[in-house]
Amino acid sequence: MDRREFFREGPFRALGVLVCALAAYPVFRFMTFRKIRKTTVTFPPAPDIQSRVLYRKGVFLTARGPHPRALSARCSHLGCTVRFDEVTQTFRCPCHGSVFDADGKRLEGPARKPLEALPVTVGKDKEILVTRIL
Ligand code: FES
Numbered sequence: 854m855d856r857r858e859f860f861r862e863g864p865f866r867a868l869g870v871l872v873c874a875l876a877a878y879p880v881f882r883f884m885t886f887r888k889i890r891k892t893t894v895t896f897p898p899a900p901d902i903q904s905r906v907l908y909r910k911g912v913f914l915t916a917r918g919p920h921p922r923a924l925s926a927r928c929s930h931l932g933c934t935v936r937f938d939e940v941t942q943t944f945r946c947p948c949h950g951s952v953f954d955a956d957g958k959r960l961e962g963p964a965r966k967p968l969e970a971l972p973v974t975v976g977k978d979k980e981i982l983v984t985r986i987l
Contacts, residue, residue, distance in 0.1 A: 898979040923971040923983040930964035
């Protein structure tokens with residue numbers, strides 16, 4: 854292809870590539886579609902959980918301070934379920950040894966992110982509802 858031919862056909866080829874990319878985008882979106890599944894975990898009303906850490910269905914609920922706080926029990930490293938150590942008041946991952954403080958902040962280990970904080974709402978009977986994405 855000489856230079857003159859390149860400049861004559863180049864814009865059409867670029868347009869062809871653009872049209873193919875636009876046509877392929879919906880197919881790509883369809884193939885990578887992931888349905889988001891949520892579940893709600895229910896805990897007893899706030900006065901019943903004072904100064905304790907409760908665990909239900911992959912969610913830790915702590916009541917340090919005025920508001921309850923929910924943390925995912927999934928380790929931010931590779932997804933193992935962390936456990937709460939009452940003595941040291943830390944979350945510990947049994948898989949690779951990551952340690953998180955009571956607020957979910959990473960203290961040590963291979964994990965780079967804190968434990969995921971989950972949204973907390975109060976139900977009509979003052980029960981605590983935590984929404985968790987599966
Ligand atoms: S999965 Fe928790 S430290 Fe690796």
